Amino acid sequence: MTTRKIINSKGQVSIFFSTTIVVMITFIAFIVNIGIFVKAKINLQNATDAAAYAGAAVQARQLTNIAYMNWEMRNVYKEWMFKYYVLGSLNLEGVAGASASFDPNTDFTMKPYTRTTQGGAQGVVDYYNFPSVCIDFANTGGVGMCTRYLVPGLPRFEASNVLGMDETTNAFIDTIVTEKAKDCSQRSELNFYTANAWAYNVNIDDADNTLSAAAPQVAANFMGAFPKAFELALRVRNLEAQVNFPPMGNVCANKGYGIKCNVEAGQLNKPSHERAMKAFLSGYKNIGRTPDKQMQTSFTLTELSPSLNTSLQKVNSLSTLLIPDGHAATRKYYLDLKLMTVNYSTFYTAFTASTGDVKAGGQAVSAEAQCNATKIGLPIPGYPLGFTKNPDILTYYAVEGKVKFTGLFNPFDQDNMILTAYAAAKPFGGRIGPMLFNVSERDGYPYVKPRAKKKSSAYISALDTQTFRGATGKGGGSDYEPGMPVPLNMGNDLMQFWLMDDQDQVGGKVAGNEIFYGVPNLIYDYPRDSISNREDYLNSGSDNIQVIAHTKITGENPTAGLYNKAMFTKFSNNLRNIRSANAITTSDINDAIFAVKAPTLYDANNYLIPTPETVNKGLRTDSWGVIAGIPKTFTTNSKTFNVYQLNLYAPLYSSNDPAMIYKSTADLETAISGYLEFQEDAILKYRNAMNIVAADIFSNNKSGTSDQNTGAAAAMALSDLTPDEFEKIENDPTVGASFLSTNQPSCASINGKFVYFYTGNVNFVKESTAKCGLPPWTLKDLMLERWNGPGFGGEIYSNEYTLSEDLSAQLFTAYRPGREHDAGSNDGVHKNAISGTSTRMIRNFYSTKLIPLKSIAGKSSAYGSNDNMLIYSEGHPKSISPDALRSTFKNPLDTSSLTIDLGSAEL
Numbered sequence: 001m002t003t004r005k006i007i008n009s010k011g012q013v014s015i016f017f018s019t020t021i022v023v024m025i026t027f028i029a030f031i032v033n034i035g036i037f038v039k040a041k042i043n044l045q046n047a048t049d050a051a052a053y054a055g056a057a058v059q060a061r062q063l064t065n066i067a068y069m070n071w072e073m074r075n076v077y078k079e080w081m082f083k084y085y086v087l088g089s090l091n092l093e094g095v096a097g098a099s100a101s102f103d104p105n106t107d108f109t110m111k112p113y114t115r116t117t118q119g120g121a122q123g124v125v126d127y128y129n130f131p132s133v134c135i136d137f138a139n140t141g142g143v144g145m146c147t148r149y150l151v152p153g154l155p156r157f158e159a160s161n162v163l164g165m166d167e168t169t170n171a172f173i174d175t176i177v178t179e180k181a182k183d184c185s186q187r188s189e190l191n192f193y194t195a196n197a198w199a200y201n202v203n204i205d206d207a208d209n210t211l212s213a214a215a216p217q218v219a220a221n222f223m224g225a226f227p228k229a230f231e232l233a234l235r236v237r238n239l240e241a242q243v244n245f246p247p248m249g250n251v252c253a254n255k256g257y258g259i260k261c262n263v264e265a266g267q268l269n270k271p272s273h274e275r276a277m278k279a280f281l282s283g284y285k286n287i288g289r290t291p292d293k294q295m296q297t298s299f300t301l302t303e304l305s306p307s308l309n310t311s312l313q314k315v316n317s318l319s320t321l322l323i324p325d326g327h328a329a330t331r332k333y334y335l336d337l338k339l340m341t342v343n344y345s346t347f348y349t350a351f352t353a354s355t356g357d358v359k360a361g362g363q364a365v366s367a368e369a370q371c372n373a374t375k376i377g378l379p380i381p382g383y384p385l386g387f388t389k390n391p392d393i394l395t396y397y398a399v400e401g402k403v404k405f406t407g408l409f410n411p412f413d414q415d416n417m418i419l420t421a422y423a424a425a426k427p428f429g430g431r432i433g434p435m436l437f438n439v440s441e442r443d444g445y446p447y448v449k450p451r452a453k454k455k456s457s458a459y460i461s462a463l464d465t466q467t468f469r470g471a472t473g474k475g476g477g478s479d480y481e482p483g484m485p486v487p488l489n490m491g492n493d494l495m496q497f498w499l500m501d502d503q504d505q506v507g508g509k510v511a512g513n514e515i516f517y518g519v520p521n522l523i524y525d526y527p528r529d530s531i532s533n534r535e536d537y538l539n540s541g542s543d544n545i546q547v548i549a550h551t552k553i554t555g556e557n558p559t560a561g562l563y564n565k566a567m568f569t570k571f572s573n574n575l576r577n578i579r580s581a582n583a584i585t586t587s588d589i590n591d592a593i594f595a596v597k598a599p600t601l602y603d604a605n606n607y608l609i610p611t612p613e614t615v616n617k618g619l620r621t622d623s624w625g626v627i628a629g630i631p632k633t634f635t636t637n638s639k640t641f642n643v644y645q646l647n648l649y650a651p652l653y654s655s656n657d658p659a660m661i662y663k664s665t666a667d668l669e670t671a672i673s674g675y676l677e678f679q680e681d682a683i684l685k686y687r688n689a690m691n692i693v694a695a696d697i698f699s700n701n702k703s704g705t706s707d708q709n710t711g712a713a714a715a716m717a718l719s720d721l722t723p724d725e726f727e728k729i730e731n732d733p734t735v736g737a738s739f740l741s742t743n744q745p746s747c748a749s750i751n752g753k754f755v756y757f758y759t760g761n762v763n764f765v766k767e768s769t770a771k772c773g774l775p776p777w778t779l780k781d782l783m784l785e786r787w788n789g790p791g792f793g794g795e796i797y798s799n800e801y802t803l804s805e806d807l808s809a810q811l812f813t814a815y816r817p818g819r820e821h822d823a824g825s826n827d828g829v830h831k832n833a834i835s836g837t838s839t840r841m842i843r844n845f846y847s848t849k850l851i852p853l854k855s856i857a858g859k860s861s862a863y864g865s866n867d868n869m870l871i872y873s874e875g876h877p878k879s880i881s882p883d884a885l886r887s888t889f890k891n892p893l894d895t896s897s898l899t900i901d902l903g904s905a906e907l
Contacts, residue, residue: 040295040405041419043288048401048421049850051283051301055397056425058275059243059334060846063395063427066239066337066387067608069650070433072799073232073386074607075597080225081522082596083198084346085562086572087218087589088133091146095131096578105557106568108132110349110373111147127550128485129557130461130519132375133195134349135218136187146349188350188376188717192750195348195378200224200757202782203789219589226380227783233339233384234671235650235797237322238661240337241272241329243395245659247303248276253284259300259402259418271649271795272659275397276303283401298404304422304898306333306891307858309393316509316678318439318446319390322661322671329661333891334397336390337432338439340448341507342460343682344520345377347485350714375485376718378754379517381682382507382675385459388435394889396426396856400898420899424853429815430846434606437507448507450499450545457539457546458561460506460518463498464549465489480696487689497689502544515682519548525600527566537564571596576636591634595641598802601810609811611844612644612803620840621812627801639804646801652787654795665787672783676759683758687719690751691743694719695729719751812842858892 085108089095094107109126134146201224252258253265265284268277280301287296312319313330318338320330351373405417436459438449450456465488480488487497499506499518506518527537539546539560546560562568572578574595576588599609612627631642653662662668698715715726725743745752746766756765760778786792817823823830828842 037405040403041421043286043295044401044403044419045421045423047283047287047299048301048399048423049425050286051279051401052397052399052423052425053848053850054282055275055279055303055399056427057848058278059395059397060427060430060848062239062243062275063335063430063432064608064845065648065650066236066243067430067432068610068648069232069236069239069797070386071599071603071607071609072797073229073236073384074433074603076225076228076232077385078522078524078596079222079593080198081520081524081562082571082574082593083219084133084195084520085131085522085568086575086578086592088135088194088198088348089131090578090584091134091136093147095572104565105129105559106563106565126373128375128463128548129551129563130347130375130463130485130548132347132349133191133198134373135191135194188348188714189750191348191350192376192378194218195346196754196757198224199346199378199380200226200779202227202779202786219593221590222593226383227779227786229384230672230675230783231652232797233322233387234662234668235652236337236387237329238651238654238659240335241323241659241661242274242657243335244329244331244333245272245275246328246331246333247305248273250300250302251276251280252300253297257297259298259404261300270659271657276301279303279397279399283399287403294406295403298402300402302400302402304398304400305894306394306396306398306856307894308333309890312336312390312393314444316446316674317441318448318508321446321678322675324661324667324670324674327661329659332390332393334393334395336393337387338390339387340385340435340437340439341382342385342437342448342520343506343515343517344380344383344460345517345686346380346520347375347377350374350376350718376750377485377487377517377686379683379686379758380520381517381679381686381758383520385436386433388439389432392890394426394856394891396424396851398422398424398853398856398893422853422898422900423850424856424893425848425850427846428849429843430608431606431814432608439508446508447505449505450502452502452544454538454544454560456502457521457544458523458537459521460499460545461521461558461560462500462504462545462547463489463519464500464547465498480693486693487686488693495689495692497685499545500547509678509681515685517682517686521546521561521563522571523561523602524567524571524596525602527564527570537561537567573637573639578637588636591636591641594634594643594800594802595636595639595804597800598641598804599807599811601807604807604811604813608814609844610646610648610801611811612642612801615803615811619812619842622843622845631803639806642803642805644801644803646797646799648797649795650797651795652797653793656795665784668787669780669784672780676780680759680761680764683755684764687745687751687755687764690719691721691725691745692729694721694745694749694751695726698723698726699730716748717750719745720749721745812844814845815841815843815847817841853893856893857895858888 086095089108092108092110094109107129108131109129112125136146197220201220201222248268249262250258250260251263251265251268252261255261255264263276265277265280267273268280283301284296284299287299308331312332314320315325318341319332319336321339321341323329399422401421401423403419405419435451435455437456438451440447440449450460463485465484465486480486487495489496489498489500497517499516504516505514506516508515523537537560539558541547541556541559546558546563548558549556551557557563562571575584575592577584599607603609610627611621612631614631616622626648627644627646629645631644633640633642635641651657651660653664653668654660655663662671694715697718698712721729721743728739729743744765745755747753747756752765756762757777758779760780812828815828817828817830822833823841828840829838830841831838
C-alpha cells in the first residue's frame with residue numbers, strides 16, 4: 001500500500017508545473033502583447049509624423065511658387081519704372097547727362113529757356129522734380145521740346161500802318177499760330193500714347209487695336225505693367241486656393257478596411273489633392289510592410305481642420321479681391337494673402353499753347369502759341385503691386401492617424417482596438433514678400449495707406465501742387481498756371497486729387513472722394529555696396545511719406561527711392577550707352593529691361609528668389625529644376641547677365657482642378673469686369689479733375705490781336721467740353737460732382753478716351769463718340785482678346801529669367817542656418833563633428849519642421865517672447881518685425897473632433 005501511494009503522488013508536481021507554465025506563458029504573452037502594442041503605437045506615431053511633415057512640405061512648395069510669382073510681380077513693376085524713369089526721360093541732362101543740379105538727388109526737371117522773360121520765372125522753370133514721359137527722337141540736347149520747359153512763341157509786332165500789310169501779316173501769323181498750337185497738342189498725344197502703352201499695352205503683337213498703335217516703338221514689344229501684373233495676380237489667387245483647399249475627410253487605401261473611411265487614396269488625382277495624397281502615402285509607407293500588413297491596410301488619415309475666420313470672407317476685401325463671391329477660395333484655412341492695390345499716376349509731358357512776351361530790341365514783344373511744358377498725370381488706379389501674407393493666419397498642417405490593432409494574443413475584437421495618433425508640422429524659413437503698404441479696413445471698406453516709419457515712402461510719393469501765389473490748406477492748390485503738374489489739388493475735399501500725407505488712402509475701395517493718387521517710385525537696390533545705414537534710400541524728411549512740392553517754395557528736393565542719385569545710377573546703368581555718345585539701339589533697350597528684372601541684393605533680402613540648375617549644382621544645394629537650359633548671355637556697362645527660361649506651375653485658368661477659381665476665360669472675364677468696376681470711383685475722380693484743369697487752360701488763354709484762344713486746342717485735347725461748360729467750371733471750380741458727371745468729355749479728347757478705355761462705360765463719356773470708331777477699344781476687350789487667342793492658357797507660367805553672375809550665392813536667403821545650428825556664421829555650411837564632412841545647408845525655398853500640436857490649439861501663445869513653443873520664427877523672437885509679431889493667431893486648430901484634451905497634453 002505504501003509503495004502504491006508513493007507512485008500515485010508523482011503527478012502532483014506535473015499539475016503544479018503545468019499550472020505555473022500557463023501563468024508564465026500568459027504573463028509572457030501579456031508582456032509581448034504590450035511590446036507589440038507599444039511598437040504599433042510608435043510605428044503609428046512615426047507614420048503620422050511623416051504624414052504631417054509631407055503635407056506641410058507640400059504647403060512649403062506651394063508657398064514657394066506663390067513667393068516666386070509675387071517676385072515676378074515686382075519684376076513687372078521694376079520694368080515699368082525703368083521705362084518711366086529712364087526711357088521716358090532720356091532727353092534730360094539729369095538722367096543721361098554727366099551731372100545733375102540737385103546732386104546727390106536725381107534731377108528729372110526740364111531746363112528753362114533762358115533767352116526769354118515771358119511770364120517771369122514761373123512760366124519757364126520746372127519747379128517740380130519728378131519724371132514725365134517725353135519722346136523726341138530729333139532732340140540733340142539743344143532746345144528740343146523734351147529738354148526745355150518752354151518753346152518760344154511767335155511774336156506779333158506793332159502795326160506798320162502800311163495799307164493791306166497789317167491784315168496780310170496778321171492772317172499769316174494767325175495761320176502759323178494755329179499750326180504751332182496744333183503741333184503742341186500732337187506732341188502731347190504722342191507722349192500720352194507712349195505712357196499709356198507702357199502702363200496698359202496688352203497685345204504686343206497686335207497693336208492695331210490698342211492705344212499704343214500711335215505710340216513710338218520704344219519698348220513696345222513688352223506687355224504693359226497693369227495687364228501683366230493683373231494676370232500674375234490671378235495666378236497667385238489660384239495657387240492660394242490650392243493651399244486653402246478644404247481639409248479632406250478620412251483617407252485610406254481601401255474603404256472596406258479603413259476606419260470610417262470616405263475617400264480612397266486612388267481618388268486623389270487632382271493638383272489640389274496633392275497635400276492629402278502625399279500626406280497619406282507618406283504615412284501609409286511608413287506604417288510598415290509585410291509584418292504590419294493589417295495596420296497598413298487599415299491605416300486611415302484625417303486632415304484636422306483649422307478654425308475658419310468668417311471676417312476674411314467679405315466680398316471685395318483685400319483678402320478676397322479677384323475671388324468671386326461664394327467661391328470656396330474665400331475660406332482661408334491655411335493662408336490669407338492681401339492684394340496691395342495702389343492708385344498710381346505716371347506723367348507724360350504735354351505742351352500747352354499760351355501767350356507771353358519775348359525780348360526784341362530791349363523791349364517786350366507779344367508772342368503767341370509758345371509751348372509751355374505741362375506734366376499731366378496718367379492714372380493707373382488699383383495697380384496690383386503685389387501680395388502680402390496676413391500674419392494673423394498661420395500656415396500649418398495637422399493630421400490624425402488611425403489603425404486597427406491586433407496583438408499576438410489579443411483576446412479583444414480587433415474592430416474595437418483602434419490606435420490613434422496626432423501630429424503637426426509647418427513650413428519655415430521663406431517669405432511671400434514685404435508689406436509695402438498698410439492694408440486694413442475702415443467702415444466696412446478695405447483701404448491701402450502708406451505705412452508708418454517711412455516704409456512706403458520709397459514706393460509712392462505725395463504731390464503738392466501749390467502755386468506761386470502760395471495757396472494754403474491740405475490740397476495746397478488753386479488755378480492752373482503754365483508749368484504746373486495736373487490734375488491739381490484744388491484746396492477742397494472734392495478735388496484733392498494727390499496723396500498729401502500718410503493718412504490718405506491710395507488704394508482699396510473707398511466711398512466718396514476719399515481716395516487719392518500718388519507718384520510711383522521704387523527701391524531698386526541698396527544705393528551703395530557697403531554702407532553703415534542701408535535705409536538711406538528712404539525719405540530723409542520728418543514725414544512718413546515723401547512730398548514732392550514746388551522747390552522754390554519749400555527749398556527741398558525728393559530723396560527717397562530712385563530720387564537717390566546713387567540708386568538711380570545703378571538703375572539706369574542697366575541701359576547700355578546711356579552715358580556715352582553712342583546711339584541707343586533697340587537691342588540696348590531690350591537687354592536693359594532683362595537686366596533690370598535680374599534679382600538684386602535688396603530683392604534677395606525681401607523676396608524669395610528662384611535659382612537655376614547651374615547655380616544650384618555649383619553650390620551643391622537642393623534644386624527645384626524649374627530654371628534650366630543654356631542661357632543667353634549679354635554684357636551692359638561691364639556687368640554680365642545670363643538669361644534662362646523660367647517655368648513655374650501657376651495656372652491662370654484650368655478645368656482640371658476643383659480648387660481652381662478660374663476654370664475658363666468666362667471666369668477671367670468676370671474677374672476683370674469686377675476689378676475694373678471696383679476702381680470706377682477713382683477713374684471718375686480723375687475725369688472730373690481733368691475737366692477742371694482743361695477749363696482753366698481754356699479760359700486763361702484768350703488773348704492776341706486776333707482774339708483767338710490759343711489755349712483752346714490744348715484744352716480740347718485734354719477734355720473736350722463745350723465753351724459754356726468750360727466757363728461754368730472756371731467761374732466755380734468747386735462745382736459739385738453731379739455737374740462734373742453730366743458734363744462729359746468724348747473720346748476725341750485724352751480725358752474721355754482714357755476714361756472709356758479703362759471702364760468701357762458709355763455713361764462716363766459723351767455717348768455719341770464712345771466707341772471712337774475702333775474695335776476692340778476697352779482694356780477689358782483687349783484682355784479678353786488676349787485670353788481667347790490661339791495658344792494661350794495652360795498651367796505653366798513661362799518667362800525669361802535674368803541673373804547677374806556676381807549675385808548667385810547671395811540669393812539663398814530663405815533658409816541659411818547659422819552658428820546656433822552648427823553651421824558657419826554666414827555661409828550656411830554645416831560640418832559633421834564625427835565624420836568631418838561638410839554640407840551646404842542654404843536653400844532658396846521653405847524648410848519644414850514638426851511642431852507641437854498644443855502650439856496650434858489656441859490654448860496658449862505660440863508667438864510670445866517668453867513662450868517655449870515659439871513657432872513663428874526659427875530665430876530669436878526679437879528678430880520678428882513688430883508689424884508682424886503676434887501673440888495669437890486667428891485660425892487655431894478646431895479641437896471639437898479630437899479625442900484628447902490638448903489643454904493638458906504635453907505635445
